[in-house]
Amino acid sequence: MNYEIVIGIEIHCELKTKTKMFSSAPVSVNMQPNTCVNEIDLGHPGTLPSLNKEAVRLSLMACMALNCEIDPLIKFDRKNYYYSDLPKGFQITQQFYPIGKNGYIDIPTDNGIKHIRINRLHMEEDTAKQYHSGDETWIDFNRAGTPLVEIVSEADIRSAHEAMIYVEKLRNILVYLDVTDGKMEEGSLRCDINISLREVGTEAFGVKTEIKNLNSISNIEKAIQAEVIRQTELLESNQVVEQATRRYDDVQKTTILMRKKEGSIDYKYFPEPNITPVLIDSEWLKSIRDNLPELPNHREKRYMDAGLNAYDAGQLIQNKALSDFFDQLIKDTSYVKLAANWCLSDILANFSQKQLLDKSYDLKYTEMAQMINALGKQEISSKQAKDIFVELLKGKDYHLTVKSLNIEQVSDHSVLEKMVEEILNENEQSILDYHNGKDRALGFLMGQIMKKSKGQANPVITNQLLLDGLMKRKP
Amino acid sequence: MKEMDVQGFKALALQCRFELSDEEAQDIKNEFDILISQMRLLDKIDTTGTEPMIYPFETVSHFLREDVVEDVLVISEVLKNAPKEKNGFFVTQKVVI
């Protein structure tokens, strides 16, 4: 039996605001428990919500970048249920009128560009964090009330790989907008996968399971692959797939049942009476759109227009912090391909992601750019560049480094001519070989000159002088 | 409208995280019949084409709160009313999924 994989993805993304969605308490990361809350976040009797402007702005930016239709009248609803991490006994969310809908992103697949539709993007607030320990559960409300956007795709995704690319691309867009940190390991980006199988050619959806608590992009692909195997085995042996929530165990490399879906809970959604609809000013909307940061696609195109190939451009934009570094570098050098190579290898090898994000390094862009320029003009060799780079990492100046390492390049024609003459005189056989069509002789002779000059001969000039010299000695 | 009996009311109460005794549930059932007849008064009113009124005033707002930290409770105030707490966390009996 041939099965088609049908996947829809829900992403919850924490917004980078200073305060909570509905209160002026600070948003926290790694703070002492219950130190970033006020009476509103704790759901004390008599408290009321107050909507965060920055959360709205970031949500609007996300809508725009994801090509959503925007509803400028912001409305909220209550989702009612009882749980220990839900202080008010309801979550304030946007059930009936999401801020954005009917969006999409395009992802590259083996069969070309694929259009993945986004059903909705809405604002809501996060719940508290719980820690289970034996017979007790410990609760920290610091996270309660943190602004979230929930982004729900249509079930347009057809493979584990597509799912991974979708999340990667979406995450990257949100990071470029600076609306979120997008750190799956820390929980600022959470991904729930809804997956079902159906016989190829049928339209009806199969029973779906939900996979939650994925903590990395790579686990998305692995989890889906494992679940596809599990569901296929069930269906092939004429068993049913049960609706359930599962998690991925990356040791066992399988999905594990968390809980079965027993009927659906009635959340009794109704409009939030304490928040009267807020109309977004069209001037503000326009200014947000006009000032939208550069998106990954645009940057990728900019890099390709500047001369990078698709692969290098794609690699660079995957990591915004690195790409930002690259942008700084190419302000002072037009050897973009070289700059890209150095970024993708040496920079990544020497800086942690945190250092790149915080820009906490001593290396100066201008100095590195000079090195790249010299390398591009072949004024220095690759080996010399590597040695120089070691010093630049310490924050040193390019020219001073070149001097201190004695990497003076010899470009003086008369000096080089003399060297060329000397080498030619010492290597009569090579001259003959060259004129007999053996090109390797040229390389050999160049090598000899380099050795003689301790690598300091300007390769371009030297090459030309050598060729001239060889022509003069044509037998 | 969903039909309700004593068991139905007890189940509904449990959904709201409290319990009704049989007597209390019966009491509600009796009064519910009166409530239904009251709600029939609503049925008499033609609401075709009428939108639900959610807020008494429907002028749209333009207010959005600036993203500035202002009100935080010190930990002693946060935990002051906590029925059970340990090391700064609120504690409850185990949460059964």
Added chain:
Amino acid sequence: MDIKSLIKSTSVEKRVEDAVNRSHSVQNALNAMVSFIDPKDQLEALGQLSKNLPFYGVPVILKDLVNMKDTRTTGSSGILDNYISPYDATITKKLKEAGAIIIGKSSCDTFGMGGTNMTAWTGPVHNPYDLSRMSGGSSGGSAVLVASGVVPMAIGTDTGDSIRKPASFNNIVGLKPTYGRISRYGVIPYASSLDHVGVFTRNVKDAALSLEVLSGRDDKDMTSSFHPVEKYSELLTGSLMGKKIGIIQNVVDSIKNPETLNQFNDLCHKLEEKGADIKLIHLNEDLMHAFLPTYYIIANAEATANHSNLDSLRFGVLKEGKTMDESMILSRTAGFGKLLKKRFVIGSYALFTENQEEVFRKAQKVRRLIVEDIKRVLDDVDVIMAPASSQGAPKFDDAATDLLSSEYLIAENYMALANFSGYPSITVPMGYVEGLPVGVNLTAYAFEETKLLDIAYGIECTTGIVDIIKEVTQ
């Protein structure tokens, strides 16, 4: 005497001490107070404030739905019996900033959900005019503490008539301003779209003064209004000349008590003599019959959701179980009264997704029609008026405690029109029926408090029933 005169003619120490003493001496008879507050700290802080403040050193009382930092705020419930507020409601802040000295938290129907004050966790509140009768509710405690002379002003809340009915039963002024006029931040809610904060006083001037102090936009309450706050107490003229007053015929027709009708007719004649233009207006009778179910459905549904935070995890009286769910259930079962549970069940029923269209949203649609009807009649008059109750306070035994019964007449429930619409409404004393006070209620259009208060003042000048203190006999 009014508050301004009180400030001029007494010392802070004396008036606060008198209030505190009296609050204790009436407690056995009235059972109106949940928590007595030692005013020591507030009196000390008063030293830093200007003597020109409108409530300088004036003792006041908060309904126990109102949060005041470091005091018990119980909502007159069992589950919050041990709750100590970590924060001040906005109105609490405003009162402190105006120099007021808060001497206690008064009893009410649990979470404001009732009309008798018999559901309070601390027991029923008694009417100072006849201790065998109820205070009325839900703001019964605040009402009787003003009526018995303990304080000149007390805060109440009004969701269906919870200030304006007890005012009628206690011979005092009860003001519910326009929705959003006074911030609800820090006030334990009943139904968010119907709740109003308001005041009890013994004269209209003090109500106007209180309104000035309490009103204004609060960014912590997104439903609070930006409408400018006027100097209401300075705009009172008392002139009724040319004022158009619409008598709600439907209410008058449903009142059976002849003495009440006589008192009311009498009043109307007197007002006409003073130049008021009295006319009869009719609201749609079918809609009026729908007031009660519309109110119950919307109010109980919103209340059920509002009180989902009471799980005894972060605050509240905990009854521990073996699991988190069990703890929640045990705590809520023990901490809610029978009547409260009933209302939550009904509220929850209305919100069932499959019922919502037929029940909750239907009620919301009827609400809109009701409000349109009220607006229609207010287009032609300055205020609409009717007796605030069909007679005086019922005896406890007679109390229809919480029957959703068709016995409720239009006369007893029409005042919800001011909650549906959010329009400002006030009850002032009208006279005595069978020896018990009965008030008259007026409602004006949105944000027309100045007009409303002025006409109420005119009525007060006409009846002469003002600044009445009912001494409590033990």
